[in-house]
Amino acid sequence: MSEINESEYRAIGPFIRRYDRGNRPYRMPDWSDPADFYRWQDKARDRLKRRLGPWPRRTALKPRLLSRSEQHGYIHELVDYIGAPGDRIPAHLLLPDVKEARPAIIAIHGHGYGADDVVGIREDGSRRQEPETYHRDFGLALCRLGFVVIAPEMAGFGRRRELSAIADSRSASSCQELFIWSLMMGSSPIAVRAWDIMRTVDYLTTRQEVIPDRIGIMGISGGGMVTLFSAALDQRLSAVCISGYLNTFRSSVLSIEHCICNYAHGLLADAEMADYAATIAPRSLCLESGIQDPIFPIDATRKTAAILATLYHKLGYGDHFSAEFFDDVHRISGQMAYPFLAHALGLQSGHASGSLLL
Numbered sequence: 001m002s003e004i005n006e007s008e009y010r011a012i013g014p015f016i017r018r019y020d021r022g023n024r025p026y027r028m029p030d031w032s033d034p035a036d037f038y039r040w041q042d043k044a045r046d047r048l049k050r051r052l053g054p055w056p057r058r059t060a061l062k063p064r065l066l067s068r069s070e071q072h073g074y075i076h077e078l079v080d081y082i083g084a085p086g087d088r089i090p091a092h093l094l095l096p097d098v099k100e101a102r103p104a105i106i107a108i109h110g111h112g113y114g115a116d117d118v119v120g121i122r123e124d125g126s127r128r129q130e131p132e133t134y135h136r137d138f139g140l141a142l143c144r145l146g147f148v149v150i151a152p153e154m155a156g157f158g159r160r161r162e163l164s165a166i167a168d169s170r171s172a173s174s175c176q177e178l179f180i181w182s183l184m185m186g187s188s189p190i191a192v193r194a195w196d197i198m199r200t201v202d203y204l205t206t207r208q209e210v211i212p213d214r215i216g217i218m219g220i221s222g223g224g225m226v227t228l229f230s231a232a233l234d235q236r237l238s239a240v241c242i243s244g245y246l247n248t249f250r251s252s253v254l255s256i257e258h259c260i261c262n263y264a265h266g267l268l269a270d271a272e273m274a275d276y277a278a279t280i281a282p283r284s285l286c287l288e289s290g291i292q293d294p295i296f297p298i299d300a301t302r303k304t305a306a307i308l309a310t311l312y313h314k315l316g317y318g319d320h321f322s323a324e325f326f327d328d329v330h331r332i333s334g335q336m337a338y339p340f341l342a343h344a345l346g347l348q349s350g351h352a353s354g355s356l357l358l
């Protein structure tokens with residue numbers, strides 16, 4: 001309230017006024033001793049875990065190989081494994097054509113026709129050579145750099161939709177049904193999807209092609225949301241890139257129309273996006289956003305990035321944080337993110353096709 005004068009106050013609606021009154025008890029506090037920050041971080045993470053719960057039982061993964069093909073420079077597997085009991089997660093697994101184990105990236109798609117869109121597969125199932133959508137085939141790009149890449153299908157998309165959405169079109173989602181069902185079960189789309197990422201980490205650690213303590217995650221838009229909350233909850237994710245999402249709740253999902261899967265009970269009552277992102281520190285974190293992104297306005301993204309840059313610097317890990325603001329709309333860039341992830345996860349240069357890292 002103190003930052004808003006009377007005329008500005010009258011010019012905003014009642015809900016935003018309520019936002020300005022929120023004290024958000026799990027906000028990152030002012031601190032001078034890093035030990036105080038890390039104590040807060042433990043509490044904030046624990047609170048988030050309880051907020052998003054109850055969580056499913058962790059059962060055996062029972063993985064299956066659904067298909068396997070050789071592509072130029074990599075092996076492409078379609079696999080699935082158990083997320084929550086009774087619910088299988090289909091995922092593309094791209095394995096660079098090399099002998100030794102590699103760092104891995106979990107590549108999370110946003111809205112659209114699902115995981116196919118991050119690995120260069122069109123809606124009709126054909127493979128393309130050049131990116132055609134806002135996902136920019138970033139899973140495939142990371143595999144070509146030398147990462148093992150897994151692109152799990154998020155609940156409500158692609159192969160994981162209700163019959164009504166399947167009958168509609170390839171890109172129709174079941175976010176609405178996922179929201180109401182998860183709400184009635186005490187959960188949320190964010191929690192369902194974050195759980196599936198934790199199970200995806202479980203799965204990756206069973207694969208001999210993966211170095212288990214070098215697993216990162218990158219996601220865009222709704223996939224950026226999943227990336228943020230998964231990384232906040234699961235400290236096995238040691239490098240994180242959030243594309244086209246990190247902002248403030250106030251300026252994005254509370255001010256501009258967004259899919260209902262962006263909301264979960266009580267998140268804002270506890271903290272803002274920057275606070276949730278702060279629970280990732282000092283693990284490597286980068287963000288990228290187009291300055292013309294119409295649904296995650298750049299001014300709020302810059303403010304959140306500044307908070308995080310200051311935090312990482314103060315913790316003595318300034319080089320573990322990076323941000324790229326590029327002149328475009330809502331899409332993947334990768335220009336800073338790909339080399340950042342490669343450096344953070346110790347990806348050795350070179351892979352089967354002989355290309356080098358940047």
Ligand SMILES: [Zn+2]
Binds near residue numbers: 111175222
């Ligand atoms: Zn949605």
